[in-house]
Amino acid sequence: MEKIVILTGAGISAESGLGTFRDEGGLWTQYALEDVATPEGFARDPVLVHEFYNARRAHAAEAVPNPAHLALARLEEALGGEVLIVTQNVDGLHEKAGCRNVLHMHGQLDRALCAGCGHRWEAPLEMSVEDACPACGARAVRPDVVWFGEMPYHMDRIDRELAEADIFAAIGTSGQVYPAAAFGQMAGAYGARTVELNLERSAASEDFGEMRHGPASKVVPAWVEEVLGV
Structure with missing residues (x-):
């Protein structure tokens, strides 16, 4: 076989x-990828990044x-x-x-990743900078998605x-x-x-x-x- x-x-x-990413009206025409899809963007403005992925997660959950x-x-x-x-x-x-x-x-929108210890778990529909890793307690929670440069x-x-x-x-x-x-x-x-x-x-x-x-x-x-x- x-x-x-x-x-x-x-x-x-x-x-x-x-939505696709590079077509007219695609996601990268609405957001700068360096702001929402890079480790540097997350370090600079984690609230914006969480808001972006929360919206994508909710949209994907309904699709x-x-x-x-x-x-x-x-x-x-x-x-x-x-x-x-x-x-x-x-x-x-x-x-x-x-x-x-x-x-x-x-990676996957419905998974969360601790940037501190590497622990992964099922993500809630909404994530925030206040979330703590269930394994180590660090407030270093991010979406378990691969960003540019990773x-x-x-x-x-x-x-x-x-x-x-x-x-x-x-x-x-x-x-x-x-x-x-x-x-x-x-x-x-x-x-x-x-x-x-x-x-x-x-x-x-x-x-x-x-x-x-x-x-x-x-x-x-x-x-x-x-x-x-x-």
């Missing part, structure tokens, strides 16, 4: 009402999976452990759709999975954020068949052997049916 590794980005959640998320859950259910989803998203919609084999390389999670395992993949698909990604932007090239060099499923060409499209362009809710279910031979 073929091993499939799938990278997902903000584009797969756009049709669930969660529901769209046909693209549900199609990947169907693929995983049919093929079991041969499907791994590596997501840049922090919204939890893959799990809501029923996926179990998910690596969150950029190392993404699970990179050693992701490297191993890319090396073993027979098929690598990138869905809804801009191809602008490294190291994820290099995954298509890496998987192809290891011998995987590579496919990009995106609204339009990305900055990394040339790294893929095949491209499917259109809304994720259309192109992803169609691709899954093709893989499953439906």
